[in-house]
Amino acid sequence: MAESWAGLGSAIASFLFLYAMVKDHIPFQLRDYLATFSRKVLSFINPYDQITINEYHGEYMHRDELYAAAQVYLSDSCSFRARKLKAEVGQESDKPLVTIDDYEEVTDTFRGVRIWWYACMRLPNSKTISFYGSDEDRKYYRLTFHKRNRKLVEGEYLNHILREGRDMKIRRRQRKLFTNSPSRNWYGYRSSSSWSHVAFEHPATFETLAMDPEKKREIIDDLVTFREGKEYYKKIGKAWKRGYLLYGPPGTGKSSMIAAIANFMEYDVYDLELTTVKTNTELRKIFIETTGKSIIVIEDIDCSVDLTGNRKEKKKEKADEDKEKKPPGMEEKDENSKLTLSGLLNFIDGLWSACGGERIVIFTTNHLEKLDPALIRRGRMDVHIEMSYCSFEAFKVLAKNYLGVAKHDLFDTIQTLLSEVYISPADVAEGLMLKKSRNKDVSACLENLIRVIEAAKEEAKRKAQEELAAKEKEKEESTVENKATDIEDNNSKKELASE
Numbered sequence: 001m002a003e004s005w006a007g008l009g010s011a012i013a014s015f016l017f018l019y020a021m022v023k024d025h026i027p028f029q030l031r032d033y034l035a036t037f038s039r040k041v042l043s044f045i046n047p048y049d050q051i052t053i054n055e056y057h058g059e060y061m062h063r064d065e066l067y068a069a070a071q072v073y074l075s076d077s078c079s080f081r082a083r084k085l086k087a088e089v090g091q092e093s094d095k096p097l098v099t100i101d102d103y104e105e106v107t108d109t110f111r112g113v114r115i116w117w118y119a120c121m122r123l124p125n126s127k128t129i130s131f132y133g134s135d136e137d138r139k140y141y142r143l144t145f146h147k148r149n150r151k152l153v154e155g156e157y158l159n160h161i162l163r164e165g166r167d168m169k170i171r172r173r174q175r176k177l178f179t180n181s182p183s184r185n186w187y188g189y190r191s192s193s194s195w196s197h198v199a200f201e202h203p204a205t206f207e208t209l210a211m212d213p214e215k216k217r218e219i220i221d222d223l224v225t226f227r228e229g230k231e232y233y234k235k236i237g238k239a240w241k242r243g244y245l246l247y248g249p250p251g252t253g254k255s256s257m258i259a260a261i262a263n264f265m266e267y268d269v270y271d272l273e274l275t276t277v278k279t280n281t282e283l284r285k286i287f288i289e290t291t292g293k294s295i296i297v298i299e300d301i302d303c304s305v306d307l308t309g310n311r312k313e314k315k316k317e318k319a320d321e322d323k324e325k326k327p328p329g330m331e332e333k334d335e336n337s338k339l340t341l342s343g344l345l346n347f348i349d350g351l352w353s354a355c356g357g358e359r360i361v362i363f364t365t366n367h368l369e370k371l372d373p374a375l376i377r378r379g380r381m382d383v384h385i386e387m388s389y390c391s392f393e394a395f396k397v398l399a400k401n402y403l404g405v406a407k408h409d410l411f412d413t414i415q416t417l418l419s420e421v422y423i424s425p426a427d428v429a430e431g432l433m434l435k436k437s438r439n440k441d442v443s444a445c446l447e448n449l450i451r452v453i454e455a456a457k458e459e460a461k462r463k464a465q466e467e468l469a470a471k472e473k474e475k476e477e478s479t480v481e482n483k484a485t486d487i488e489d490n491n492s493k494k495e496l497a498s499e
């Protein structure tokens with residue numbers, strides 16, 4: 001049996017070989033007839049089906065997303081099996097993509113089923129010049145698989161390629177830092193987008209972040225759980241997003257933490273400047289233009305006018321006054337024509353985050369007490385992280401980063417000093433840096449830091465004394481005032497009695 005199949009196979013192969021040799025000398029009609037005939041014979045005896053994925057499609061020659069996803073997928077999952085590879089750098093990434101070369105074949109296995117991938121190029125038929133490039137540019141992949149697996153390939157495998165390829169593309173893309181442009185520029189000549197961007201290249205990581213190691217571990221674990229929680233969020237019916245509130249004094253690493261989170265999660269960062277957003281409608285537009293796998297940051301949320309507790313109350317009073325003056329039906333329209341706390345709450349709450357997954361929202365503030373509780377309640381801001389003054393543990397991270405040392409004789413002195421004074425990691429980092437000529441001298445850097453901490457301690461002492469003196473003065477003044485009032489009261493009582 002096997003021999004007869006082999007015989008038939010070699011007969012067909014010889015026929016095809018002969019056909020290829022003489023095809024240019026055969027008349028047109030006969031050539032078509034022979035081609036159709038050979039295809040029919042082959043499909044009768046061949047148990048394999050094929051799917052072609054073209055690089056470009058449609059009237060306007062759009063680059064096919066499945067082709068692009070397959071290219072990255074093959075690069076990541078199958079190219080190690082190929083002998084001929086090609087490398088290119090696309091527009092979206094700064095890393096070279098090494099993938100299978102033209103006319104190279106690789107195999108992939110999906111649920112135990114083997115699939116062959118063949119990278120091809122359509123040869124030019126004519127010498128016409130096309131607006132979309134020459135025919136040589138028309139590349140395609142051909143997938144070959146056994147007939148009995150057709151359902152699996154069509155139903156699941158292609159989706160798997162698309163999904164995995166997209167994810168890989170996102171992971172290897174050049175990450176971006178977006179900032180929202182003032183609304184008046186949206187419809188300008190240059191761009192109609194609310195965001196402009198630059199490459200995101202902040203070097204901060206969790207390793208370089210100076211903070212309590214246990215707290216750091218908790219944050220990393222939380223992020224990992226979030227990243228892997230797609231199915232969980234779907235199951236509980238919640239938008240796949242997580243809110244972090246970072247609070248603490250200036251220079252304690254809030255912005256550095258955002259960069260470390262972005263680098264750890266490999267997300268883009270959207271730095272939302274709320275003060276340039278005038279209305280709730282604008283906020284919606286801005287948000288709709290963000291993509292998944294991103295962090296939306298609002299820094300110094302307490303400085304975003306009209307959104308904090310007291311100011312909101314004042315604003316409400318004013319709005320109530322204004323409402324009374326407005327004709328009926330105009331009030332709601334007016335709500336959309338300004339940025340309000342409720343607009344921001346809607347924005348965070350998933351009404352708008354329903355349009356795409358995997359987003360982190362981060363607020364930072366120096367003054368937690370100034371924020372409206374509604375804004376930061378759990379469920380909106382799921383994790384509250386306090387970024388505090390420099391502890392000895394945090395100092396050790398900075399010493400490792402800046403000086404490359406894990407221990408030193410001066411560490412004990414620094415530990416004692418740090419337990420006596422509040423100083424921000426930013427000030428400690430500054431203290432560890434000396435002028436270029438001396439920055440390799442570890443002892444000199446640590447001595448400089450000791451001077452900086454001692455100066456901070458003196459400064460704190462001086463301020464405390466000033467505050468104490470001011471309080472005592474206030475107390476004295478109020479005692480004198482009270483005495484004067486008492487004397488006045490007594491005199492008037494006496495006058496009344498004598499009358």
Ligand SMILES: Nc1ncnc2c1ncn2[C@@H]1O[C@H](COP(=O)(O)OP(=O)(O)OP(=O)(O)O)[C@@H](O)[C@H]1O
Pocket residue numbers: 208209210211248249250251252253254255256257366387424425426427429
């Ligand atoms: N916890 C930290 N770990 C490492 N470096 C830090 C830390 N905190 C501050 N720094 C250093 O100090 C600089 C300023 O820190 P950062 O901008 O993150 O502070 P911040 O809390 O955002 O301050 P602000 O409240 O003023 O915005 C950073 O560039 C970094 O070099």
Ligand SMILES: [Mg+2]
Pocket residue numbers: 254255256299364
């Ligand atoms: Mg900051």
